[in-house]
Amino acid sequence: MIRFRRITISPLQQWIPAQKLPASPPEYRLRVWREVNANLAPLQEELIAYAQEALDDARKKIRRGLFDPLSPFDEDEEDPAANYPAVLHRVTLQGYLGETLAGLAVEHFGAFGAQDWHIPAFLFRMHDTEFQHLDLINERLQAGAAHNPDAESEMRPGRTGDDAIAFRLDSSGKISHVLTLEAKCIAKNNTGTIRSAHEKLSIHQDRPSGVRELINLLNDYDTPEAQEWQKRLLVFWKEGFKTSQRSDGLAYAVGHHPTKDPTQVSWLPADKPHTAYTGGRPLEAMEFQLTDIAGLVDVLYRSQTDG
Template sequence: MIRFRRIALNPLNDWLSAKPSSGSHGKYELRVWREVNANFAAVRDELIAYAQEALDDARARIRKGFEETLSPFSDAADDPAAHYPAMLNRITLQGYLGETLAGLAVEHFGAFGENDWCVPAFLFRFHDQEFQHLDLINERFLRGAVHDPDAVVERRPGRTGDDALAFRLDQGGKITHVLALEAKCLIRNNSTTIAEAHNKLAEGTCRPSGIRELITLLSDYKTDEAQAWVARLLELFKEGFKTAERRDGLAYTVGNWPKQPATRVSWLSPNAPHASYTAGRRLDAMEFQLEALEQLVDTLYRGF
């Protein structure tokens, strides 16, 4: 565990208002939150801190080997992470927002009726395409060249693998449940994206690839808590996955919501998963409807 921030629930609930959703599927649940933008100011600073902490490990990886003990990046020109993530393309930042909201929801609102899920770390450090892109961006700034982060040519592929993983532990600290999270974040609803997200979750195995990545990541931290997570994740990777229960979570963040018919609350189905989800595991679908999604990206990642 290398991250500890939580957001006060009252302002968070005021900003993300839970909408009623009913369904009768035994293994599927849909939860919907709709932004109340007028209440954002009260949660703004905590949300920024939460989102930035989620990226701290990625920054540490970018900076590794470049630090000077006596003068840790006193000049931004010497800091390889100075433009991370603000100068990355908006599509990438939307992806980061979607993954962060997935973890935030599970940690603050629970899942499957349980409120003790833990996300020990986010996996942003494995987005190698963007780290290579960042080198190019840094060079442009050093040369005094123009950089338009939202130009189409600045788009890069998203990271493959699990978007995030959450875990439940028994009283002895052993992992009993694994929640594999797939996150999508779009300005407008897209039914093809919904189908693809369900299909990706369905293809997941009992031992998600993100477990290996978390072991690699947390091994860089020598705190007792981080090393305890390494030990339990190694146990899960070697044998524990055979008995730990895998569950799936879909976090769908979208900048609009249905208008017709007036009774429709969500883009995701309230009654059953998409037909492309064929795994038969328990699935928690979460939909975040953010009317100011583009502004939120700027606020969290670009300081606007």
């Protein structure tokens, strides 16, 4: 599946206007967007569609071999992807939100001075522990049992590997630039979370693990666009990683902004990379200061109970 949705830029900029920051040093840039919650309504439906499209490949994987939505004989058949992801724990949904915001920023606001980044698919389908959990939840619901999605017992481990990967292409259609994205989304600022995110980005790996996952993902689709992306990713995996330009990106979504010091605009460092970042690659830091993470999660994920 190749994603195609974009959000109308003007209402998006009004919802999360960019904050003014001092100039950053070479090889590092921080950008900060601070939510104006009152401006969510005009783009709410577009934002829901964008977030849900990011999950469509995961639904395809859940349904594979178990459900045929095109069959006229399956009107009463159980959908294995029913209630995904609405019934999952809020922490899981915040993780999905962080990864989606990372992609949204790169696709709509660019990165490293370029606007032509592509994220052909998100990697939500790799969250197998939650798919197993979903089976259990749906069995409970069908039996009439109560389900509190945010009970501590309903928490499951997050995915491993890259959160998202963006690419730029050269004039011949080959991958020329790769941006590996690490995303965090938490209700309250946490310096430990910021540090661990930078440490994870710093790990040396010439070929991001998510590239292999994308190649396998695209094998499920026979559209010309998917086949073309699979070919160029295979070229990158074999030899292209040696000549492409690699950079890193951190997306940090947090439920409040600094208030004690009027001169402090961000939680992430503005003048230089975090001390925990030792990757030695160009780093783009993106901070989203949200006013109501719980409400945004409900709007994007729990208002769509049947997927």
